[in-house]
Amino acid sequence: MTAREPGPPWPEPIVDMRGASYSYGGAPALAAVSFTARSGEFVGLIGPNGAGKSTLVRLVAGLLSPGNGEVRLAGLDPATAPRRTVARLCALVPQEPRISWPFTVREAVMMGRAPRQGLLAVSSRFDRGAVDGALQACDLVQLAERRLDALSGGERRRVFFARALAQEPRVLLLDEPTAFLDLGHQVAAMRMAQVAARAGLCVVAVLHDLNLAAAACDRVVALSSGRVVADGAPEAVLTAERVEEVWGVPVWRGENAASGAAVVLPALPRR
Amino acid sequence: MTSARARVALALAAGVLAVVLAVAASSLVGAQPISLRAALAGTDPDRAILFDLRVPRALVAALVGCALAAAGTALQALLRNPLAEPFVLGVSGGAALGGSIVLVAAAGVARLSGWAGEALGSAPPVALGAIVGAALSTFLVFGLGRIAGRLVPEAALLVGIVFNSFVAGVITLMKLLVPPEQASRLTYWLVGAVGYESAGTQAWGAVAVAAAVAVLVALSAQVNLLTLGDEEAAALGLDVRRARAWIFFAASAATGAAVALAGMVGFVGLIVPHLVRRVIGPDHRLLIPASALFGAAFLVLADAVARLAFLPLGTEPPVGAVTAFVGGPFFLWLLRRTARAEGAR
Numbered sequence: 001m002t003a004r005e006p007g008p009p010w011p012e013p014i015v016d017m018r019g020a021s022y023s024y025g026g027a028p029a030l031a032a033v034s035f036t037a038r039s040g041e042f043v044g045l046i047g048p049n050g051a052g053k054s055t056l057v058r059l060v061a062g063l064l065s066p067g068n069g070e071v072r073l074a075g076l077d078p079a080t081a082p083r084r085t086v087a088r089l090c091a092l093v094p095q096e097p098r099i100s101w102p103f104t105v106r107e108a109v110m111m112g113r114a115p116r117q118g119l120l121a122v123s124s125r126f127d128r129g130a131v132d133g134a135l136q137a138c139d140l141v142q143l144a145e146r147r148l149d150a151l152s153g154g155e156r157r158r159v160f161f162a163r164a165l166a167q168e169p170r171v172l173l174l175d176e177p178t179a180f181l182d183l184g185h186q187v188a189a190m191r192m193a194q195v196a197a198r199a200g201l202c203v204v205a206v207l208h209d210l211n212l213a214a215a216a217c218d219r220v221v222a223l224s225s226g227r228v229v230a231d232g233a234p235e236a237v238l239t240a241e242r243v244e245e246v247w248g249v250p251v252w253r254g255e256n257a258a259s260g261a262a263v264v265l266p267a268l269p270r271r
Numbered sequence: 272m273t274s275a276r277a278r279v280a281l282a283l284a285a286g287v288l289a290v291v292l293a294v295a296a297s298s299l300v301g302a303q304p305i306s307l308r309a310a311l312a313g314t315d316p317d318r319a320i321l322f323d324l325r326v327p328r329a330l331v332a333a334l335v336g337c338a339l340a341a342a343g344t345a346l347q348a349l350l351r352n353p354l355a356e357p358f359v360l361g362v363s364g365g366a367a368l369g370g371s372i373v374l375v376a377a378a379g380v381a382r383l384s385g386w387a388g389e390a391l392g393s394a395p396p397v398a399l400g401a402i403v404g405a406a407l408s409t410f411l412v413f414g415l416g417r418i419a420g421r422l423v424p425e426a427a428l429l430v431g432i433v434f435n436s437f438v439a440g441v442i443t444l445m446k447l448l449v450p451p452e453q454a455s456r457l458t459y460w461l462v463g464a465v466g467y468e469s470a471g472t473q474a475w476g477a478v479a480v481a482a483a484v485a486v487l488v489a490l491s492a493q494v495n496l497l498t499l500g501d502e503e504a505a506a507l508g509l510d511v512r513r514a515r516a517w518i519f520f521a522a523s524a525a526t527g528a529a530v531a532l533a534g535m536v537g538f539v540g541l542i543v544p545h546l547v548r549r550v551i552g553p554d555h556r557l558l559i560p561a562s563a564l565f566g567a568a569f570l571v572l573a574d575a576v577a578r579l580a581f582l583p584l585g586t587e588p589p590v591g592a593v594t595a596f597v598g599g600p601f602f603l604w605l606l607r608r609t610a611r612a613e614g615a616r
Contacts, residue, residue: 058502061506063502063505063506082510083505083508083509083510084508085508086508087506087507087508088508090506091506092503092506094502094503094506100351100352100498101348101351101495101498101553102552102553103495103552103553103554104552107552107553107554111495111496111499111507112507114492114496114507114508114509115507115508117492119489119490119492120489120491120492120556121492121495121556167507
């Protein structure tokens with residue numbers, strides 16, 4: 001496997017996973033999963049807790065190495081290629097970003113440039129341009145000099161999204177970008193992911209909210225017990241029968257009259 | 272950005288100035304009043320007291336403070352906890368144990384072969400033992416502080432504290448097993464006193480400290496990434512295991528050299544980085560060199576306080592006692608503060 005960084009035109013599908021398995025200790029998390037994602041596509045990964053969504057994302061980012069099968073990121077094996085090369089291709093927005101050191105917003109976003117900087121991470125004109133662009137895209141210009149520990153949850157999420165944009169990746173991985181956010185911030189997060197995909201990035205997001213996934217994603221992939229159980233357009237994947245089968249709850253399946261997007265609501269009995 | 276560059280230059284210039292002023296101030300005070308003019312004119316005993324005793328001693332204190340503050344800054348980042356510090360984490364203890372083993376072995380070898388024993392008991396082998404001891408204890412503390420693959424700062428701190436008691440016990444045992452003159456040598460060394468060292472000792476001390484701190488400064492951008500957590504650092508392109516191994520090793524070498532020079536001096540690596548961080552912020556590219564400089568100034572002044580505090584009684588506590596006197600309460604205050612911040616989160 002050569003470690004040379006691939007350039008455009010990017011090999012497609014840029015994310016290509018074939019029969020990949022992974023287990024934590026003895027517990028299998030993914031079993032022979034095949035998954036692809038292309039540039040310009042916004043793919044939602046859905047499935048119940050423990051279905052293997054986060055594991056899949058970590059395999060794509062090369063943070064885990066598959067036990068069986070293979071993972072290709074722009075033609076490279078992300079687990080064995082140099083970390084810097086992988087980080088220039090692929091950015092991961094973690095689910096609950098840790099804030100243990102009070103960096104400013106600008107400093108935190110600048111860390112996205114680390115895979116393109118030298119040993120002392122002295123920032124170049126290009127680095128500062130990328131950071132300014134990312135701050136603007138995420139509506140953080142006003143907050144640029146604020147400390148991370150003085151931000152709200154939604155603002156912090158935007159900072160880590162901006163850091164991923166500053167990384168200028170080809171593949172953007174989002175681990176539950178809407179968790180713990182209110183409705184307005186959820187919609188804003190999905191909008192940013194859509195814009196990134198329109199700009200040509202391959203965006204893969206772990207999502208728990210089926211309706212948000214149905215409304216925003218080009219394609220959804222449903223995982224259950226470490227296997228892909230459905231892959232396709234949200235309307236085709238999110239049938240009442242499949243949701244009941246995978247999540248184990250009876251649901252009402254409807255359609256958004258305005259957009260045509262699938263709507264799934266749990267059928268709770270009234271007390 | 273020019274403003275950022277100016278900030279860096281200002282902070283480092285202030286640090287250098289602090290070291291120079293601290294060394295000057297510390298050298299001019301002491302039990303024996305001296306005349307600066309006489310000393311500069313080369314008149315003994317003023318010249319000898321200033322240039323042969325006080326300035327070298329202040330420089331040794333500067334080396335020790337510089338090494339401990341830089342190591343403390345790096346360890347805090349790696350543990351993601353402001354309470355980490357070479358002394359509290361047991362790294363100094365490991366260094367003391369490593370150095371003691373070399374000293375005691377030297378006593379044993381001296382009985383068989385005088386020449387080899389002398390060589391082994393001299394400063395560089397003891398320093399090497401201290402550095403190896405520091406490195407092993409760092410890996411022990413950070414290894415046992417890992418629960419289910421995740422580094423738990425509180426666990427690592429507890430391991431360090433327990434390891435310190437263990438080391439204290441072993442060293443007490445060694446003092447009983449070796450001849451009395453060796454035991455008093457061990458006691459005098461480990462008590463944490465900056466002494467009057469030979470030029471050779473100062474030279475290797477300077478080389479070891481400068482090399483270790485230079486490695487920490489070179490890796491400071493990687494230290495920044497490691498504060499984010501292993502997975503995020505890896506996602507940002509860092510080879511986490513290699514970076515961490517290098518930082519551990521450099522922090523251990525700095526601590527080992529400091530312990531070899533002055534024994535167990537605690538809390539410098541806790542107080543100084545904390546105060547410097549409050550002023551210049553969390554960017555380790557500036558924080559590590561600035562902490563190193565202010566750590567040097569801090570320990571020079573602490574040593575001057577140690578020399579002067581009990582002057583009327585004619586005694587002199589080791590500088591480690593001064594730093595413990597300040598650092599113990601500081602640790603507890605920081606612990607309460609950190610716990611409150613965690614509780615509020």
